[in-house]
Amino acid sequence: QxxxxxxxxxxxxxxxxxxINCSSSKALxxxxxxxxxxxxxxxxxxxxxxxxxxxxxxxxxASFNEKKQQSSLYLTASQLSYSxxxxxxxxxxxxxxxxRLYFGRGTQLTVWP
Amino acid sequence: DGGITQSPKYxxxxxxxxxxxSCEQNLNHDAMYWYRQDPGQGLRLIYYSQIVNDFxxxxxxxGYSVSREKKESFPLTVTSAQKNPTAFYxxxxxxxxxxxxxxxxxxxxxxxxIL
Numbered sequence: 001q002x003x004x005x006x007x008x009x010x011x012x013x014x015x016x017x018x019x020i021n022c023s024s025s026k027a028l029x030x031x032x033x034x035x036x037x038x039x040x041x042x043x044x045x046x047x048x049x050x051x052x053x054x055x056x057x058x059x060x061x062a063s064f065n066e067k068k069q070q071s072s073l074y075l076t077a078s079q080l081s082y083s084x085x086x087x088x089x090x091x092x093x094x095x096x097x098x099x100r101l102y103f104g105r106g107t108q109l110t111v112w113p
Numbered sequence: 114d115g116g117i118t119q120s121p122k123y124x125x126x127x128x129x130x131x132x133x134x135s136c137e138q139n140l141n142h143d144a145m146y147w148y149r150q151d152p153g154q155g156l157r158l159i160y161y162s163q164i165v166n167d168f169x170x171x172x173x174x175x176g177y178s179v180s181r182e183k184k185e186s187f188p189l190t191v192t193s194a195q196k197n198p199t200a201f202y203x204x205x206x207x208x209x210x211x212x213x214x215x216x217x218x219x220x221x222x223x224x225x226x227i228l
Binding site: 002029030032039040041042043044047049087089091099100101102103104105106 | 144146148153154155156157158161163171201203207209214215216217218219220221222224
């Protein structure tokens, strides 16, 4: 089940903060966050596990609300290098799904100097 | 350096032609995945595999085929049955470690266009 990401696009000035949300209608085992620059491969940021929170980068953190089946990615004091499209990937079960993820449609983040 | 290599970077297909996209990884990862990316659509799963000689259909497998004869290789064939193949194709892999939730690592992608 494809998760829903919001907002679709964000425009920021350098140093401003942003929040990107990801929600699913299914119970989630984990949420994965990736950033993709135009024409490049998605780069892994962090995994949020059921029952825990994992911080992957210093100024980028995330939370995972299992009951609401939602995750949020927090970007603080944004830098020009944060520009790109952010995707959440959700894993619905721990069992026999071979670790497959369902990806949202992405949130395009643009940081201006 | 370890990584995932996709080739070619750009590929053009004529009507009615099959084309094969290559994906090779030297990370010793067990699981491999193929995604299709269209503007505004996110990443949609085509096929995935956890072990040699075994693979499963994803959400949009029609018009595509794969093979997994070696652990490090997972080629994708776009057949003539795929009527709208123009897209950016991404290959990914991840290690499978019992009890551990591992991220997927992506190749640089192949951009396929119709002539």
